[in-house]
Amino acid sequence: MSEEDGAAVTAEELVKHFKMGPATVKAVDSVTFRLPRRKMTAVSGSSGCGKTTLLNLIGALDKPTSGRISVEEVDVGALRGRQEVDYRRHRVGFVFQAFNLLPQLSAIENVTLPMELAGRSQRQTAASYLLKRVGIDSDRHRHHPSKLSGGEQQRVSIARALANDPWLILADEPTGNLDAKTGRLIVDLLQELSREGRTVVVATHDVSIADRADMVMEMLDGRLVKQSES
Amino acid sequence: MSTIARGLRNVYRNPLRSALMVGVLAVSIALSLIMLTVNGAFGNRLDQIRADVGTDVVMRPAGSFGFEGGGQPLQDTDVTKVETLPHVVGVERTVLARYTGDTLLSAIEPGSLGQRFGGGGGGSPPGGGASAANFRIPITITGTDSTGSLPVFGGGQAQVASGRALAEGDSNSDVAVVGQALADKNGLAVGSSIDLGAPVQVVGIFSSGQQFGDNAIFMPLESVRSLFDLPGEVSSATVQVDSVDSVAGVADAIKSTLGADKVDVVTSTDTFQRISGSLVDAQDSSRIGMIAGFAASAAVILFSIVLVVRQRLREIGVLKAIGAANRQVAVQFGLETLAVSVTAAVIAALVTFPAAQRVANALVSQPTGPEGGPRGFGVALGPNAAGGLLGNVDVAVSPQVFLYALALAVGLAILASVVPAWYAARVKPAEVLRRE
Numbered sequence: 001m002s003e004e005d006g007a008a009v010t011a012e013e014l015v016k017h018f019k020m021g022p023a024t025v026k027a028v029d030s031v032t033f034r035l036p037r038r039k040m041t042a043v044s045g046s047s048g049c050g051k052t053t054l055l056n057l058i059g060a061l062d063k064p065t066s067g068r069i070s071v072e073e074v075d076v077g078a079l080r081g082r083q084e085v086d087y088r089r090h091r092v093g094f095v096f097q098a099f100n101l102l103p104q105l106s107a108i109e110n111v112t113l114p115m116e117l118a119g120r121s122q123r124q125t126a127a128s129y130l131l132k133r134v135g136i137d138s139d140r141h142r143h144h145p146s147k148l149s150g151g152e153q154q155r156v157s158i159a160r161a162l163a164n165d166p167w168l169i170l171a172d173e174p175t176g177n178l179d180a181k182t183g184r185l186i187v188d189l190l191q192e193l194s195r196e197g198r199t200v201v202v203a204t205h206d207v208s209i210a211d212r213a214d215m216v217m218e219m220l221d222g223r224l225v226k227q228s229e230s
Numbered sequence: 231m232s233t234i235a236r237g238l239r240n241v242y243r244n245p246l247r248s249a250l251m252v253g254v255l256a257v258s259i260a261l262s263l264i265m266l267t268v269n270g271a272f273g274n275r276l277d278q279i280r281a282d283v284g285t286d287v288v289m290r291p292a293g294s295f296g297f298e299g300g301g302q303p304l305q306d307t308d309v310t311k312v313e314t315l316p317h318v319v320g321v322e323r324t325v326l327a328r329y330t331g332d333t334l335l336s337a338i339e340p341g342s343l344g345q346r347f348g349g350g351g352g353g354s355p356p357g358g359g360a361s362a363a364n365f366r367i368p369i370t371i372t373g374t375d376s377t378g379s380l381p382v383f384g385g386g387q388a389q390v391a392s393g394r395a396l397a398e399g400d401s402n403s404d405v406a407v408v409g410q411a412l413a414d415k416n417g418l419a420v421g422s423s424i425d426l427g428a429p430v431q432v433v434g435i436f437s438s439g440q441q442f443g444d445n446a447i448f449m450p451l452e453s454v455r456s457l458f459d460l461p462g463e464v465s466s467a468t469v470q471v472d473s474v475d476s477v478a479g480v481a482d483a484i485k486s487t488l489g490a491d492k493v494d495v496v497t498s499t500d501t502f503q504r505i506s507g508s509l510v511d512a513q514d515s516s517r518i519g520m521i522a523g524f525a526a527s528a529a530v531i532l533f534s535i536v537l538v539v540r541q542r543l544r545e546i547g548v549l550k551a552i553g554a555a556n557r558q559v560a561v562q563f564g565l566e567t568l569a570v571s572v573t574a575a576v577i578a579a580l581v582t583f584p585a586a587q588r589v590a591n592a593l594v595s596q597p598t599g600p601e602g603g604p605r606g607f608g609v610a611l612g613p614n615a616a617g618g619l620l621g622n623v624d625v626a627v628s629p630q631v632f633l634y635a636l637a638l639a640v641g642l643a644i645l646a647s648v649v650p651a652w653y654a655a656r657v658k659p660a661e662v663l664r665r666e
Contacts, residue, residue, distance in 0.1 A: 052664065061551055062660035082555070089553030100548045100663070104243045105236070114552045116232070160552065 007034040008168065008199040009058055014067035016053050016222075027053040029222035030067070035201065035215065040194040042213035043203045050222040051203035055170045058201065059092045060084055071168065089118045093161030095190075097173035099153040101145040107131060107156045108141040114163040130159040134189060151182035158189055169193055171202045175209065187212055233558065237565030251534045252574045258530050259571075259638055260578035260585065262523030263631055265516045267586045268593065271625040272513035279506050283498040285474055287481050290466040292494050297328065301492075304464040308488050315483045317476035318469055322376040323451055326465040327458040328368035333425040337411035337445040338367040369412060370446040371426070373454025376468075380407065380436050382443040393420035393434030400433075400450045404457075407434040409444030427457050474499065509623070512593040524638075531642045535567055535649040546654060547662035556654040563650030568643035575639035579632045586625045594623055 016028040027050045035041050043051045056062040057069050057076070064077045071091065079087055094100075101110045111127035120126070131141055134155040145153050154174060161169055171190055175183030187202075187209050194200040194214070202209060210216045211230070218226035241248050289312070293301035306323070313321050374381075377396050380388040391410055406426075408418055413435050418424065422432045430449065438444050455461055471480045481497045539546070549559050 053660075056660040056664075059551070061663070062658065085553060085555045088551065094551050096663070100544070100551075102545060102548065104240055117549075117553045117555075117558060164553065 008037040008072060009033075009035040009201070010068075010070045011057075012068045014054075014057065014069050015065045016050075016057060016062065017065045026222045028057065028064075031219075031222075031224045033217060033224055033227060035199065035217075037199050038194060038197045039214035040191055040200040040202065040212070041215040041217065042210040043201060043217050043219060044205060044207070044210040045219035046205055049219040051205075051219060052172050053222075054219070055172050055201060055203050058168075059094060059170045060087050061094075089114065090164050091166050092168045092170060093163070093166040095154070095157050095161050095169065095171035095174045097176040099145070099150075099157045099177070101153055101156055101160070103145050106142045106144050107136060107148065107152075107159075110145070110156055111159045111163055114160060118164050120164070127159070127163065130162050131156065133162075134159045135185075149182075150178050151185065154178060154182075154186050155189070158186070158193075162193075167198050169198055169200045171200065173203055173205070175204070175206060183209075233562050234565055237562045238569050240562075240566050241569045247538075248570060251530075251538075251570050252577065255527060255530050255534070255571060255574035255642075256577040256581070258523055258526035259575050259635065259642075260523075260581040262520055262527055262638060263578050263582045263635055264586050264589050265520035265523055266634060267582060267627055267631060268590045268623075268625055269513060269516040269520055271586075271590060271623050272509055272516060272594075275623045276506055276509055276513065279509070280474060280502055283502045283505065285471040285477055286498050287469040287471060287477060287484065288466060288496045289469060289484055289488075289493050292490070292492050294465075294494075296326065296465075303460075304467065304488075304493065306462045306464065308493070309464055309467055311487050312467070312469055312484055315480060315487065317472045317480050319472050320470040322374065322379075322468045322470075323464045324376075324381075324466045324468075325373040325451055325454050325460055325463050327371045327373070327454055327460065329371055329426060329447075330366060330368045331426075334369060334412070335415050336367040336369055337409065337415045338441055340365055340367055367445065371454055371458070372446060372448050373451040374448060375401070375451040380438075380448055381468075382438045382440075382446075388436040388438040388443060391435045391437045393432070395434055395436075396448060396450060402452050403450060404428055404430040404453050405433045405449065406430045407436050407448040408432050409446045410435055410437040411441055411444035412446065430457075474502075508594060512590075512623075515593055516589075527638070527642055528645055531567065531571060531646045532649060534570075535563070535646045538566075539563060539650050539653045543653070543657055543662045546650075546657045547659040550654075550657065551659040551663065556651070559654035560647060560651035563654075564643060564647035567646045567650075568640070571639040571642045571646070572636065575635035576632070579635035582631050582635075583627045586627050590623050590625045 011031055011033050014028055014031045015026070018025045018027055029050075031050075031054070043054055045051055053062065057064055058071060060076045060079050067077075069076045071087075074087070074091075076087065101107075102113070105113065108124070108127050108131060111130055112123040115123040115126060128138070128141060132138070136152060136155055136159070140148065140152065145156070148156065154177075158169075158171075158174075161171075169190065174186050174190065178186060183206070190200050190202060191212060202213065204210060213230065215227070215229045217224055218228075289304070291301045291303050294303075309321050309323055312318060372381075374396070377398055377400075380390070380395060382388050388409075390407070393407070395407060396405070404426075406424065408424075413419065413432070416424070418432050418435075420432055420434060423429045424432060430453075436444075436448070438446075449457075455463065469480060469484065471477050477497050477499045481495045481499075484493060484495050546559055549562075550556075
């Protein structure tokens with residue numbers, strides 16, 4: 001990692017435990033790392049190794065049990081209330097494996113929703129641009145998710161993640177529900193975003209996706225076992 | 231798309247579920263509105279009855295009723311004592327006499343009933359002088375110091391058909407207001423003179439609408455006392471009390487002042503309670519129904535919203551993940567709730583129009599009892615009279631019911647919005663997205 005790029009995300013002794021009945025599951029166990037800015041980082045590992053939990057901690061969707069997670073010098077774990085909402089609105093965009101589009105809204109409405117929540121104006125124009133940018137034709141903008149293919153839904157999901165122009169994109173198994181060809185196109189899109197200057201973190205168990213990342217963090221049973229740059 | 235539009239659109243996302251929610255909620259809101267409307271109508275009717283019954287206390291000699299019974303007559307001195315009691319604003323005295331002489335013919339033929347009750351073997355002839363063979367139905371002569379009113383023995387008021395009623399200046403004059411049937415029988419008209427031991431001038435003809443009531447004469451109190459030698463005697467007195475709340479107290483005070491063994495007292499409160507008993511019961515039932523309706527509406531909407539929100543925890547998680555504040559989530563669900571409750575309330579208000587009168591009729595049972603119950607002077611006393619005064623409860627549903635419905639809908643929506651607000655505050659996006 002070069003000095004000029006610096007670290008976008010840093011974790012120090014990050015721990016996240018879950019209570020599962022009488023047992024305690026160590027989803028993230030004393031993890032320390034630094035992720036570079038404007039690069040695509042893959043968090044790889046088998047299912048249940050803690051990838052999603054790590055992304056949730058970075059995206060302020062969850063709180064660490066202990067340790068510290070900082071994004072651009074902001075202690076994400078300490079965010080509360082308005083600051084936490086602003087962080088999710090403006091700093092980070094999520095892409096989920098299951099897309100998580102709202103089924104009652106059309107493609108373009110799903111994209112305008114984060115803008116509306118943030119109080120932005122000229123939402124239709126911006127959303128239309130983003131949908132075209134991720135490869136959704138204009139005639140599909142008014143379609144509801146149920147009328148779109150999996151690949152199209154994931155593209156809409158990426159457009160929604162970009163709605164408020166965040167510099168950090170967190171993608172959790174973004175190709176998990178897609179065929180190989182469509183999955184490659186989605187990864188192309190994520191790579192393009194990192195080349196534009198956004199920091200992209202992708203959780204995946206697919207080695208072919210990890211191979212295309214600028215940096216790979218390999219996890220096993222909640223621990224970071226390997227960190228390498230390509 | 232605005233939060234409002236999104237909230238409203240979500241209502242129609244699952245039409246069957248929404249229709250069920252609206253339907254059940256409409257039933258419970260309709261129950262509330264119907265009971266609210268009926269309760270108000272019952273209250274108005276009770277007020278009317280209270281006004282009709284008035285604040286009078288009727289007192290009469292203990293053990294007597296009209297020409298029946300016995301005991302000692304009341305005297306002016308007794309009335310004077312009553313007039314000084316607190317809350318008494320006036321007393322109208324009445325003295326009764328019977329005329330069985332030859333100069334006036336009774337308007338009623340004795341018939342077999344008259345012979346049985348008064349002229350046959352069942353009792354001595356009224357007036358004391360007539361034999362059974364010559365028995366006539368006596369003419370009732372009422373002396374009163376009341377002006378304007380013509381209380382008919384047996385209940386109700388007679389109306390002046392021609393001439394005038396008794397007036398202030400008649401107090402010691404030998405003038406009379408004669409029943410229509412009696413006037414017709416004897417060829418009397420306004421200005422005629424009748425002989426009641428002294429000449430008495432007819433100044434008015436009244437009609438009571440009944441033969442018995444028309445076989446009577448009204449005269450000033452002192453004139454009757456003088457003609458029939460009843461000095462200072464009072465057959466009954468109507469005591470006017472300043473308010474309904476004081477009636478019972480005045481009645482007790484009369485009895486304690488004159489002695490319970492000397493005076494019988496009938497209050498309008500007694501009458502009101504007898505008449506309005508079933509209506510008060512119905513009003514209580516409608517109040518309970520109204521509260522039950524409110525409670526059911528609140529329970530229905532809370533239960534429904536809990537189910538809806540729990541089904542959509544993932545949506546809440548997604549909304550929060552993409553930057554929705556708790557308030558924004560709560561507002562969206564709150565608007566959905568408002569749309570459901572307003573729709574249900576409008577339906578409920580429409581249902582109230584045809585249903586309220588039927589429910590009121592079902593709740594009110596007319597008092598029943600033997601025909602021809604006893605009556606007082608101007609105050610109906612018996613169960614039959616109670617039924618007449620109770621009458622029908624007219625439930626006029628006004629368009630104002632839509633305002634009540636709207637207020638109820640907004641209130642329920644505000645109440646129910648606690649649910650999504652609570653969930654929005656508690657839901658952790660990572661948990662619900664991982665779990666679902």
